[in-house]
Amino acid sequence: MWIGIDDTDSRNAGCTTYIAFRIVSTFADRIISLPRLVRLNPNLKYKTRGNGALSIRIGNRTEETKTVIGKSDGKKISLGLQNNEMEPDFPKTYDNSMIEQVVGIVEEYYEKNQTNTNPGIVFSNKKFDTDIYRNALERDIPVDYIEEILKKTDSIYRKIGSGRGIIGAVSSIAWDRNRTTYELLNYKYPRGGYVDDMVKTIIGKIAESYDSTFNNMEMKEGKVCLFPKDRTPVIYGIRGLVFDDLIQIQEEINSRFPDFDRNYMIFATNQGTDDHILRLESGMELRELSSYEITGYVNELPLRKEGGHLFFGIKYGVTDIKAVAFEPSKGFRDELEKLEIGDHVKLFGSYAKGTIKIEKLELIHPSIIYERRSPLCSRCGSRTSNIGSLKYRCIKCGNVMEPEYVKTNYQRMTMKLEPPAYARRHLSMPWKLENASFRSNEYEF
Template sequence: MVLWIGVDDTDSLQGMCTTFLATEIVRDLTEDFDLIGYPRLVRLNPNIPWKTRGNGAVCMRFGEGVGRPFVVGSIAGRPIQAYSRGRTISEQAAVADRIAPLVERWSRFDDSTTNPGFAVLRGQPTPTLYWRAVRGVVSKRSAKASARGLGVVRSYKNGRGLIGALAAIAWRPRDRTYEILTYRALEAWSTERRIAPESVIRMDHDFPSTFNNYDYANDRAVIAPRSPCPILFGIRGDDPAVLPAAMSIIDGERPERWLIFETNQGTDDHVMSRASPRPHLTVRLEGDVSSLPRVLAGGHVVVRVGPIDITAYEPSKQFRSVVRNLLPGDRVIAMGAVRASPATLNLEKLCVVSAVSVVRKVSNPLCPACGKRTKSLGRSAGFRCPRCRTLVPRDAARWEAVERPLAPGWYEPPVGSRRHLSMPIKRMLRSSHTALPVHVGLAAQAREALLRDLRGTSPMPLGTGLLNSEARDPETGL
């Protein structure tokens, strides 16, 4: 059995990143122990009010490696290797004593919202802890109870980071992706990043197993964070073997270190398929549109579906046009986070299951008695001949179907507006998560224009949903 190490809540909105601390722990512990498997970056419930940025915790395993090692990173020019399997090591307390100074050195204790915690365990807590942490709200007491008797837990300030640290260890992947994270030299932190956008487009084209690299609808690379954190850029994908080559294509500032993480990003693990919509949850709802869309101040678009408003907020950009084109009677599946005030579903994806037909009148009918063109008696009231006063039913008029700008299928926001956990269209199609069409919208058209000069191609838009007012999530009981 290997040692499991989890760490969370060391960063702040002003800087640092818990994954950088993971590289420091890896650098220190691989002097004496072997890294087992890829380090893990585990995103938790994105709706938690007290989260810092991406609500991500890290997990690493150490032991005595068995088999052939493989490279998972490089730190200050030293290759970092891992083993797929490992034998146990017994230095649990000693390992905790080595991690503590690193946590204390790099954590942003000056920020009131930073409350670090870490754990060094002989085994994993129950998987229920992970599912509750990624979908709901977990107390520190219940998180600690799940790890009772498994090893060392330590926390700082209010210790809330211990919840994420233990939940990251508890993750047993059903689905997984990978991210190669690159880091800046210390002297470059808080300075402007230099990344050539055309190299990101080229990489996106050359490595189709990667995703969420470039926002073609808004013409910007999204692999680099905008915060003053240590990360230079990150590339996400389904195949970890190609990520170092993808990294090498990116032109600009050179990273001081890099590490490949196994992650739950892009898996939709946070989505509850059979739960009533309650604050802090991300749910799937299926129902009929019951109102015309309305545009609020700030550009947000709201429409009623079943018992709740669904909202495409301004940051979702072109995605709002999808919601604007909905009509009463359309059947949709909506996926998003439930907000308490105002009570609404913050849309992450949308599927148009079926769209109502729209017709328009081309001409009034002719009078069957005298052949004169009839006149309307008002909406839904039929027609009357102005000459002989003959009445003619409404459906006798000549009508034609109006093409809707919204076809059935999946839609999603542009790349730059997606959540870490939200499964992108590329993964839905690849993993057969949908049999419904996926539409080439504004984002894909913009992408094609950008790629013409580079002779390339790449991603596009999507959605997901369900409603049951009394049901509970089988993983969490929420």
């Protein structure tokens, strides 16, 4: 049976991943694949912090081969590998006792009395179509649309409040896992609590020492990016491409700091995959709330405006598009500020109201910079002086000439730019992973 949950937290507290952790801990002997943390459309106004939805797969395990995926109260959580079957044959009837237990866990831990917290819980004996996942990355899906799908598939679902969470719950189950990364989350309920800065740095450096991890630290600033604000049960989260490396990192942390050896779990995720990015082909129209890869030419110089946000313009085909890098991206804006008219660029980001919110940028081919100079008189060879309107007059004979343009020695290189790790979106693929090999076999874990 598939279990999907979403929209249980608020902007200031709670965490849906922790509820998934509690469900997995409760049914540890029946978990048959890694729990899934699936990030959806980052542009929706009613999202909480990262727009992440969770799903879990439960079945009757018969295989002896098991792999440890975490610990709950110091006891190992393991799952049985399902390498020999693509989609297990789940029973057509539902386990009502299990359903009530899951609902009870959600009701215990979700953020109550929050207007924008509207949990949805979904139970399905079959995986949902991948198109639902794609739609959930690219647009705003109505609750009614998902409810119709649930009714047609004889799925069971529970709504709290408006129940908007059923959208993410179904979309998480529908994730195709064409690109998979992993995240190890360490918990302390109800809040992660204070962690000394020196301890944070040591843990960050342990994670950073593995080539397969990403978004651990911002080395230029020495800032550790694994520890969220102390408002949820998450102490830290370590992201990587290799499952076994995350297990090894946690063991290294445990050897130094045994207090972190009690509650943690690894999730399969779509984080850092650019799954939300659509390649903008010729003739395509930009759609509100979708995210794109766009190649064009800078046609308006970068300018900082009130609040520190940096704006510039690009020409895509015959279309003029504004681009913005927001203040929290810090030094990223300093690099973008060096762009020149005519630079050939590829940028990635979400589109809304005529503006691309930049997640990263590649300078494919810098424009050639020319310097305007006063020409020597073509008649007598004397100096000329600027008389305005791009005209120059010979001081000696009065001959009027156009300015001279000379290629400068200023050489600019192609480059790939991105915000610091702490300012990146969950889904955005860091340049470090550009040529990475992502796991694609959903049933390997």
